[in-house]
Amino acid sequence: MTVLVTGGAGYIGSHMVLELADAGENVVVLDNLVTGFDWAIDGRATFEPGNAGDIDHVVKLIEKHGITEIIHFAGSIVVPESVTNPLKYYANNTATSRNLIEAAVKGGVKHFIFSSTAAVYGMTGLAPVVEDTPLNPMSPYGRSKLMTEWMLADVAAAHDITYGVLRYFNVAGADPGRRSGQSTPEATHLIKVACQTALGSREKMDIFGTDYETPDGTCVRDYIHVTDLIAAHALLLKHLRAGGESTTLNCAYGRGYSVREVVDTVRKVSGIDLRADEGPRRAGDPPSITATGEKVRSLLGWVPRHDALDEIVETAYSWERHLLTRNR
Numbered sequence: 001m002t003v004l005v006t007g008g009a010g011y012i013g014s015h016m017v018l019e020l021a022d023a024g025e026n027v028v029v030l031d032n033l034v035t036g037f038d039w040a041i042d043g044r045a046t047f048e049p050g051n052a053g054d055i056d057h058v059v060k061l062i063e064k065h066g067i068t069e070i071i072h073f074a075g076s077i078v079v080p081e082s083v084t085n086p087l088k089y090y091a092n093n094t095a096t097s098r099n100l101i102e103a104a105v106k107g108g109v110k111h112f113i114f115s116s117t118a119a120v121y122g123m124t125g126l127a128p129v130v131e132d133t134p135l136n137p138m139s140p141y142g143r144s145k146l147m148t149e150w151m152l153a154d155v156a157a158a159h160d161i162t163y164g165v166l167r168y169f170n171v172a173g174a175d176p177g178r179r180s181g182q183s184t185p186e187a188t189h190l191i192k193v194a195c196q197t198a199l200g201s202r203e204k205m206d207i208f209g210t211d212y213e214t215p216d217g218t219c220v221r222d223y224i225h226v227t228d229l230i231a232a233h234a235l236l237l238k239h240l241r242a243g244g245e246s247t248t249l250n251c252a253y254g255r256g257y258s259v260r261e262v263v264d265t266v267r268k269v270s271g272i273d274l275r276a277d278e279g280p281r282r283a284g285d286p287p288s289i290t291a292t293g294e295k296v297r298s299l300l301g302w303v304p305r306h307d308a309l310d311e312i313v314e315t316a317y318s319w320e321r322h323l324l325t326r327n328r
Ligand code: UFG
Pocket: 077, 078, 079, 117, 118, 119, 169, 170, 188, 189, 190, 191, 193, 205, 206, 207, 208, 209, 219, 220, 221, 259, 282, 285, 289
């Protein structure tokens, strides 16, 4: 059995490669290195440069390496960019996924795991969502991912392949052994930005909106540690290999933290009173997005192990410091 990880040079994909390699699996990484880094790919994996949407290339890789499963992380992920450049998202996410799925079917791949997003829900209100909460994506990013979910369902109904969709909430943190982390310098994610500010890579940061109908007026998110998220992928792979049905699961802890709480935690962990200016709302931000995570726990037996916000921030901060010394 060999697992193909697309986007294995990126933030989340590189953690998947670590998990699979640690478990003694054969891993092939397919990545075009547009946003990923070749140094982020664990040395135990075989790296094949290229595009996940290149059908002939992927079919050849499936034959060459005897690939039995695909875990598909590659894609574009910046929500505001998807609004100004939707075609990029329909190309890199929807069209690429379509071709990758065709290659999977042609090559006889048995199981396909896909990285989806909480953005498929849209404005959710303050209550936690569940998997059958109505889907109403607010951005081309969310729609580009939802279309891939639909394609997988249609293809699995027509061909001999099963799939798992994981809808990620706010992924953060880094490998506790500091082997990988979020390495994109221009990342816009809150915990990354706050850690960069604490370390002086940014002079200050902004808190986008303090007048939301939330307990402290700032937006609430369900931050999930990347290592726990990856553990859900490993369990899902086991489920599919054991003949389990195709499924769609939210990956979240079922609790939320506000922007202020996150910034204060970064201050506490770093010991640095970083500058965070209160500013206007950022367009398109829902006040609160959390999910119960009931289904992923009950179906897969998933147990969170790194859910304390302090640990999420500590590992993110430690990785950020590591990047600074690396780049010196
Ligand atoms: N925020 C700030 N200042 C910053 C950065 C973020 O106040 O410098 C706030 C945002 O306004 C938001 C919260 O922190 O209220 C979280 O923002 P992130 O950018 O970290 O994450 P999002 O919730 O916007 O987006 C994430 C993923 C997307 C995914 C989405 C699903 O990054 O890929 O969740 O809801 F689509």
